[in-house]
Amino acid sequence: MDEFAIIRRLTEGRQTPAFQKERGIVTGIGDDAAVANLTSGCQLVMTCDTMTEEIHFKKITMRDTDIGYKAMAAAVSDIAAMGAIPRYALISLSFPKGTVLDKIESIYKGLYECADRFKVVIAGGDTTSAVQGITVAVTIIGEVERGKALLRSVAKPGDVLFATGFLGLSAAGLQYLLDRGIPSGEWDEHSVTEAHSALVRAHCRPDPQIEAGQLLQRSGICHALNDVSDGLASEAWEIAEASGVGIDLIEERIPVAGELLVYAQQRELDALDFILYGGEDYQLVGTMREEHAAAMQAKFREAGLALHIIGYVQTQPRGVRLVQSGGKVVSLEKKGYNHF
Amino acid sequence: MDEFAIIRRLTEGRQTPAFQKERGIVTGIGDDAAVANLTSGCQLVMTCDTMTEEIHFKKITMRDTDIGYKAMAAAVSDIAAMGAIPRYALISLSFPKGTVLDKIESIYKGLYECADRFKVVIAGGDTTSAVQGITVAVTIIGEVERGKALLRSVAKPGDVLFATGFLGLSAAGLQYLLDRGIPSGEWDEHSVTEAHSALVRAHCRPDPQIEAGQLLQRSGICHALNDVSDGLASEAWEIAEASGVGIDLIEERIPVAGELLVYAQQRELDALDFILYGGEDYQLVGTMREEHAAAMQAKFREAGLALHIIGYVQTQPRGVRLVQSGGKVVSLEKKGYNHF
Structure with missing residues (x-):
């Protein structure tokens, strides 16, 4: 269970x-x-x-x-x-x-x-x-x-799915630290190689998106909203289930941080696995009508924030699917970290 | 520390x-x-x-x-x-x-x-x-x-100290259960002898005094208020220190529950020790001007609640003292349960 x-x-x-x-x-x-x-x-x-x-x-x-x-x-x-x-x-x-x-x-x-x-x-x-x-x-x-809280249950078919930043870095940072195995009391920021510092920072010093959440809330056009604590697949599933819709993630639109890409290549792992099934990124994922996306992205840019459109909300509540770069569509499991 | x-x-x-x-x-x-x-x-x-x-x-x-x-x-x-x-x-x-x-x-x-x-x-x-x-x-x-919360820092010299019920039962109940040593999953209320059920109940099912707190707050005449989580001596000390006053407890006015008295006698212990240095009773202790005490006690009686006057607030901030039945005055330590 x-x-x-x-x-x-x-x-x-x-x-x-x-x-x-x-x-x-x-x-x-x-x-x-x-x-x-x-x-x-x-x-x-x-x-x-x-x-x-x-x-x-x-x-x-x-x-x-x-x-x-x-x-x-x-x-x-x-x-x-x-x-x-x-x-x-x-x-x-x-x-x-x-x-x-x-x-x-x-x-x-x-x-x-x-x-x-x-x-x-x-x-x-x-x-x-x-x-x-x-x-x-x-x-x-x-x-x-009053009445302005952004819930995960209001995604609507035709909405786009967005994310406020790179995902998967925290899980990669965790794996890097576990493999490295040095007691953390003995290292400081400088002892982590530059290539890995973004991963370690993402794991140890996550960046909750209050400003992005405020922008979205004040705009009045954000539908569902969730934070990524258990990986993108799991969070998308939560929105899909709570809203009674399906969600398609578009692989080629999911941004991959350079540091994650390099790390995954070094370890011969798939960066997408960290993004979909890692966790503790504390970015926001949510939905809004497609016609609002461009204006909202401009607002985010103005504020020095990122807003990536990474998927679509579908009428059919068939869970979360990944539209791969080749066009193949695969269903995604709702895994993510399970404590029990 | x-x-x-x-x-x-x-x-x-x-x-x-x-x-x-x-x-x-x-x-x-x-x-x-x-x-x-x-x-x-x-x-x-x-x-x-x-x-x-x-x-x-x-x-x-x-x-x-x-x-x-x-x-x-x-x-x-x-x-x-x-x-x-x-x-x-x-x-x-x-x-x-x-x-x-x-x-x-x-x-x-x-x-x-x-x-x-x-x-x-x-x-x-x-x-x-x-x-x-x-x-x-x-x-x-x-x-x-707004502005009506009852703090522990407003006891005033000349106030009486009150308690909303019997103290020391929880600590006695704990000791009874520890001495008995039967896994609690295997007993029910009925397996505890009647003489000890009040002690066990006080320890396992404490009775927070919301109604008493409300009566005191709405009356507008309650000064300091505290709940007894660490024993009477410790709580009185907290009020005394926060208010910059001294508190004298009058031994003969501190009510002792019959069940506690019997238990203490059986074990050849002092019931007063449980009252002063036990904890987790979750009764309220507080202060009010002496002239308000009788009317407040009547109000409590009407509501089926108890209000015992058990001490006095003194001008001199010399901590908490116990005026023993013989008239002797002894200083009380601020002990109580210390986690560390």
């Missing part, structure tokens, strides 16, 4: 939509974040992301500050994917009694680095001991103009 | 009060929950509580549903201690891949039992794997009328 199935099994039918609506919930479990009415004018946007030692990070992949930075970034990214603005964060941090405090401080330093960047107030939390392993859970409360 | 010192070291000076105020924070780190302006009329109240396996719960102390119930209850209690109303919860749950799903479902069942009781919507969360041990972190977002 995968993560989504477990969550469904745990939560489905426990609290009726009516119960939730009465208490102001507009979007509950099942999207990137929950949306709730608190007062007129604005809606709360709430999300939570957890990172555990040896699963999400280990000594050879991430420095301590990276752990904090990325935990915050992952939660911020969920807020970006709603077209919302992150405001407050609560941190749940547990670690074994013997943990060196420097390590915990470094994690917090990373949390604050990311929080400061997005002007998020760390407003509270809970620090407690654990028998084994560090766990960091970040909850973010954000806000969005 | 204790938990508070670590949190201070991690957070102090990282974000200035001005930075936080600009972003709407009215009360940040350092109280039971954080308060923030989002819109006119209401303020957000946010808190987070974490429970980890073997530290907060183990097979012989809590059933799986209890774990969830108590994790939610602890967070709800922080909201009660602000005089606020809990609205939304986000759950971060991590557990080893091999964990039987029934166990996780039972934890969630407990989370929902408590959430339903207080009409809290579980609005999201993150479920992920861990190498060892279950960790449950509950974040609650609540609301309170």
